Amino acid sequence: MPVTRATASNAAKKPYQRLVRQKSDAAIEEFFGPEPYSKTLGATSLARRTDRRSYRCATVPEKDTEEDVRPEPLDLEDLRAISLIGHGGVAQAVAVKVKRENSSHCLERKGSVLAMKLTSNRSTRDLERGKVHDKDRTEERQAERRAHWTLPWNPFVAGLLDVYYDDVNTYQLQEFAQCGTLADLIRSRGALPPDWIQFYLSNIVIGLEFIHSHGVMHRDIKPANIFISRTGYLMIGDFGSAAHVHECTSWQRIGTRLYTPPEVNLRGPMAAAIFDMDFDKRVATDWWGVAVTLYEMATNNVRVEDDTAIYNSLQSGTAPIPANVDRVLRNLITRMLNPDLRRRYGAHLMHCVDPASGAQVLRNLDIRSHKFMLDFPWDDAARRTLLSPCISAVVPDFARGWNHSVGMMSQADMPSLLIEEQPAHRSYDLRCVTGDDSDTEEDLLPE
Structure with missing residues (x-):
């Protein structure tokens, strides 16, 4: 699905976009303001003004084309983590599914799978405080995002779609190559x-x-x-x-x-x-x-x-x-x-x-x-x-069920990115318990 940066608010839209439903002369007059004319309006001036008013109505689009073409940008609450696909020293990659609840946009593709790279803010703080003595890493800790934003979209490059932040991680939403x-x-x-x-x-x-x-x-x-x-x-x-x-x-x-x-x-x-x-x-x-x-x-x-x-x-x-x-x-x-x-x-x-x-x-x-x-x-x-x-x-093949061969996800590691609810048949599988839970084996047994 197309993912764009945050669009401008409705108040900042172009005038023609706000005239979609303003059909009456009174509404057009109220929007554009009174046109300066003499007190004795002649027939020629009245005809010219009527033609101008009809021209304005004719050129107003019937639909907001920008909203038709572009869905609303994705937020973290619109995504669900479904599988861990890789992890390193300061970052991990998870597959996320688009799960927007209240969208009826014609181009909205619910269930699309994307990749999310989570970089720990703790590693950035260690660089800034000098605990990691690596000048190159300190200077280039933002290089990945800057490099991605510099590059236009290209089918031979896994592009960056959006970036999110919270107190724990920096989240980079990217294209996902599933093979x-x-x-x-x-x-x-x-x-x-x-x-x-x-x-x-x-x-x-x-x-x-x-x-x-x-x-x-x-x-x-x-x-x-x-x-x-x-x-x-x-x-x-x-x-x-x-x-x-x-x-x-x-x-x-x-x-x-x-x-x-x-x-x-x-x-x-x-x-x-x-x-x-x-x-x-x-x-x-x-x-x-x-x-x-x-x-x-x-x-x-x-x-x-x-x-x-x-x-x-x-x-x-x-x-x-x-x-x-x-x-x-x-x-x-x-x-x-x-x-x-x-x-x-x-x-x-x-x-x-x-x-x-x-x-x-x-x-x-x-x-x-x-x-x-x-x-x-x-x-x-x-x-x-x-x-x-x-x-x-x-890889991973979600059609065959959940794949946890790389490892399990922990909600404590990604507080702003919710993990997809486990299937019912795994509700009591101890391997599916996230690391931040304090439940014991007895707590997970059925009543």
Whole structure:
């Protein structure tokens, strides 16, 4: 359903919107005020005034078109948390369902599922009080929201819909890709076929080019942050490490260690010399993440438990590539994982003119023109007219019942976001008791 920011009050609407039901001459006269004329009103003046009055009535719309097109914006009380879909140190993500009780709008889609990211205010206070000695995090704690609001809507980016606050959390309402992540797909299917890799790589390139064209750096590109929509297309999400390219003062210790380029791990003046307000060198951070993601799709060799070995091989450009990987794809991976930033393939963007809009955009011509992607229909992929090679299962599948494999939600952790009432058959299931309740096992037994 369309979700917009709060609209202006009725008192601030345009005059024509307030004249919807004012049909009589007296009502129009009262609204516009008396028209200056002489005491002896002639026939010509009277006819002109009558024509003007009829013209006003004819041009008044019969319906308030703005209210017909846009439903009222969602509030927290219009949403219900239905499942925990992920959690981290200072944030957690839950799936929420739109459950507005008193809406009869023709475009209102009750039951729509969205994602809500909850960030603890305690973590922000710890940063502000100096308990967390991390200058970058202190300066960029609002970077995710600022990056989201900078970006217009794009189908290849999981957009931010609204932001709410209470004494405990900051709530960010976002689009929800219900088919999991690219990491889930690789984990379940192993190394992907070349035609699948072409399709998914094109999605990542188009989305990242759009983000960079608006001066935003994601800085944490990895399969776990690339979501799969219901159509099978990818969406780049989780802008927790994002920053505007000309605002960030330091680029050390950013993103996920396995997906960071060698230059990010430098310290002191050498790091400052590399990233000092250089656009190409900063965007290269994201494209190294794309290179590691491409390597993971082709080989499925990236393992968390083997972090040190695979990390060292990636940093040195000696990551092993199985012999069964397509030769042209192997060439692209090897050239993109070059530790030398000056010779790294795909680390530089070119300014081009978008033929559809005529606007200046950034394009990664290295990847687009490589033999592996040269014959790929990029325009069809951008219009999303291609058929996805794989339609993943919905995660979590709410049609099969409640899914609590990630963990249970606690009302104390989200005081302003109500949790959906449990089904009747789970009323006495101890696993469904929220952590803030003080009920004992005896209290939950039937009377």
